[in-house]
Amino acid sequence: MNEDFLSFVWRYQYFDSADLRTETGEALQILRIGQLNTDAGPDFAESRVLLDGMEWVGAVELHVKSSDWEVHRHPGDLAYESVVLHVVWDDDRPVRRRDGTLVPTLVLSGRVKPAVRERYQRLMESKAEIPCAPQFRDAPRLQKISMLDRVLLERLDGKAARVIDLWEENNRDWEETAYQWLAQYFGFRLNAPAFLRLARIIPLKVLQKHRGSGRQIEALLFGCSGLLPENSEEVYVQDLHKEYQFLATKYGLLSQRMELTEWKFLRLRPAGFPTVRLAQWATLLQREAGLFASLTSIENADDLRKMLRVSQSDYWKRHYQFGKRSASTVPDLGKDAADLLIINAAVPLLAAYARQRDHAGLLDRAVRWLEQISAEKNHITRAWEALGMRVNTAFDSQALIEWHTTYCARKRCLECSVGASLVRPA
Ligand code: SF4
Incomplete structure (x- = not known):
């Protein structure tokens, strides 16, 4: 009790x-x-x-x-x-x-009724990944659908709140916020903190002044990241070094250089190395005059994916790391990576903007993007599939991940429509 x-x-x-x-x-x-x-x-x-x-x-x-x-x-x-x-x-x-x-x-x-209490206790004592698994199929379909909608909106709301906090920190500048938020997700899981720190070191306005030169953008990013070697025989690296010294001095960035140890290479496929991601990030920054303006004007997920599927500069087509030439071509940012950027970065940004503007149409578009992207697959979505839940789109997977993480894993079954329907008196 x-x-x-x-x-x-x-x-x-x-x-x-x-x-x-x-x-x-x-x-x-x-x-x-x-x-x-x-x-x-x-x-x-x-x-x-x-x-x-x-x-x-x-x-x-x-x-x-x-x-x-x-x-x-x-x-x-x-x-x-x-x-x-x-x-x-x-x-x-x-x-x-x-x-x-x-x-x-x-x-x-x-x-x-003792049966009500027993049904609740059974849920609380269950060790299953989804505690109500044995009874889940008995729950009314309507409760499942309404729960999916509810948790998806809760997920968007939670992420939007984090974007809004960042927006407040950035003096309500949406472009700077979109730049930092997206940078974080370009780092994907392991290098998100390093990418965010780098974006906070180099103001977007500085990078925008150098949009005419991909080399200068790379010099600022690689130089400030601490990934750029001090000495190299390679002309490309020497050029970056010179540009970095000049630009970092000009913008007072020399003292803010990050440490090499802040970047993670272990347990990453070479295509996901932060060096490659930074090179792709540099391409996107050079190409897009306003990330936020672009993101908020795109209607469908296909166009958004096209915008995010960037390729890197020539050097990074043959290198995963500085000074180590690769026998094979380094792939561009792939479809799966672009979809993850849409799910984790673009959708929350648009949801935050919708919330700040109180604009339901923008929120609908963010939800539509999710419906146009394939679902992520992981142990959580597989557990739901085993219970008969459809996991086709990112809407489904995002909702089900949220449902599992914030309700099932915390045994908040009585706050869940399905749980309430399973426990209530017959
Ligand atoms: S939160 Fe809902 S779906 Fe999850 S285990 Fe509890 S009753 Fe089942």
Whole structure:
């Protein structure tokens, strides 16, 4: 037994409400369960109850044991003086207000069907990747679909909030924000922090001044990244070095050079080395006058993919690292990588912009992009597929990953429409 279950039972009134009485024998009628409160203070606000025919309006507080009132330090807390009903599983101690009057108490143990509790316990004790796996197919299809929509929007909202934070840090400059946000995802998983740091070191405005020269953009990126060797026999490297010295001095960037150790090469395929990604990033920065303007003007995912599938400069077509010539051609940024950039970088950017502008059409477009991209495949999506869920598009995979991560893995089954439908009384 825990308060989550008690809250669920109270919220949906899944208990026998015949001849309700408080522990002191007053006849109780619930007129309004109240608003669930997720902030500080009692659990439900603005509840209405009749006690022996008299109406009381105030808060409802829930506890497994009535003595938790003291354990949670409510005595003396003015916020709890407004409690009109204390709903508990077990009444092990009377609870009084500051003036000494008893807080009316309703005990729910004995009023909840054992099957409801058992179904909840089964979910909580399940060790399956998706705890309700054995029962999932029995849940109504409508609950599954509504949950998919809900978690996808929650995921977009969470990511959009992070973009908005970055936008605030960047004095509400959308172009600078898009540049830093996208840079982070050009680093993919392992080099995201290094790419973001590099983007914060070199302001976009500096790079934009040198859009006419891919070599200068590469010099700034590789020089500030710390990846550029000090000495080399190669003309390309020597050129970059000279350009970097000149430009970094001009823009006061010399002291901000990153360390080589900040970049990760281990466990990466050569095509994903940060050197190759930086070269591709340089191409994109040179080609696009305004990343944000471009991203927000593109209607469909195909065009977006075309924009992001950049190839690198000649040197990087034959090198994965400085000074090491490759026998084979280094591939351009591939379709899968471009799709990951759309999912993780472009969609949240557009969702953030939609939120900031309160523009539903932009949010619809972000969702449409996801629907136009193939699903990611991983152990989470495979677990859902095994339960009969369709995982065709990135909309499906993103929603299912969010569902698993924020609900199933945290056993928030009672907040999940499927869980609520599986636990509720038959
Ligand atoms: S959160 Fe929902 S889908 Fe996930 S295990 Fe719980 S009931 Fe099942």
